[in-house]
Amino acid sequence: MAKTAGSSINGIAANKFERVCGHKGYSYDAFHDNEKEAEIVANGGTPSVHDRSRVFGPTMDDIGYEDCDYVSNEVHYSWWIPKFGDNHFHQTPMELHVPCRDPIDHLMSQCNYAEDDGTFVKQQLACDAATEEEYFASVRKCFVWLNERYNHDLEKHFDVKCYDFKNQFSGYLEYLSERLEDRRYETQEYVRRETNDPRDKESECIWKRPDLLEKTRKWLIDNVDYYRFCDKCLGSDNEIGNNKEAAVAAKEGEPSVSV
Numbered sequence: 465m466a467k468t469a470g471s472s473i474n475g476i477a478a479n480k481f482e483r484v485c486g487h488k489g490y491s492y493d494a495f496h497d498n499e500k501e502a503e504i505v506a507n508g509g510t511p512s513v514h515d516r517s518r519v520f521g522p523t524m525d526d527i528g529y530e531d532c533d534y535v536s537n538e539v540h541y542s543w544w545i546p547k548f549g550d551n552h553f554h555q556t557p558m559e560l561h562v563p564c565r566d567p568i569d570h571l572m573s574q575c576n577y578a579e580d581d582g583t584f585v586k587q588q589l590a591c592d593a594a595t596e597e598e599y600f601a602s603v604r605k606c607f608v609w610l611n612e613r614y615n616h617d618l619e620k621h622f623d624v625k626c627y628d629f630k631n632q633f634s635g636y637l638e639y640l641s642e643r644l645e646d647r648r649y650e651t652q653e654y655v656r657r658e659t660n661d662p663r664d665k666e667s668e669c670i671w672k673r674p675d676l677l678e679k680t681r682k683w684l685i686d687n688v689d690y691y692r693f694c695d696k697c698l699g700s701d702n703e704i705g706n707n708k709e710a711a712v713a714a715k716e717g718e719p720s721v722s723v
Contacts, residue, residue, distance in 0.1 A: 549621030
């Protein structure tokens with residue numbers, strides 16, 4: 465899911481564990497790639513999101529996934545189903561992990577996102593809109609692949625679990641460490657590749673409108689599959705880190721993990 469730090473999780477996992485295969489990093493060359501980025505930073509440069517760790521979909525498919533225990537990709541939700549759903553992949557059961565972020569905070573991060581090619585530009589919510597229709601049209605303009613990345617149809621084909629965005633660099637990585645093999649050599653510190661400019665929260669009008677905060681949160685949960693799933697999943701047995709016994713039991717079977 466875009467704007468949930470998935471690129472960082474992919475990169476960190478590739479640097480910590482073996483057999484991580486992702487759009488933003490593979491284990492087999494993660495160490496050397498991260499060392500190059502660290503050198504760039506040490507010399508006053510900015511690490512790039514378009515470096516060697518960026519692996520595009522056709523290349524991932526050409527490599528194949530037979531040597532992967534963890535797969536991360538930024539694609540339409542339908543990509544996962546024929547490849548890994550319903551035990552299609554060599555009769556291997558797969559878990560699908562979905563990062564869940566507070567709906568309003570996630571929305572505003574999307575509003576702050578822009579791409580060089582103009583596919584997405586930064587947006588402002590129309591907090592002073594004359595009608596609800598106009599206001600929620602401005603909300604939808606902020607969406608970054610929101611309805612394309614997650615759909616309830618995934619739950620028909622996978623054991624879908626969630627994890628809290630706030631705990632991903634602690635509890636979620638701990639969960640992965642119980643299942644994935646540690647790398648022989650690990651870089652001391654992962655060099656993050658930022659894809660958003662820093663947010664100016666003072667300029668985000670929604671925080672000054674408690675009425676809109678509640679109305680927008682409810683609208684997002686009622687109208688977007690992703691937010692509805694997260695609202696149901698967080699705090700349940702399907703939340704990673706909320707059910708330790710299930711994690712131990714799952715470890716015994718060593719299922720492959722996909723994100």
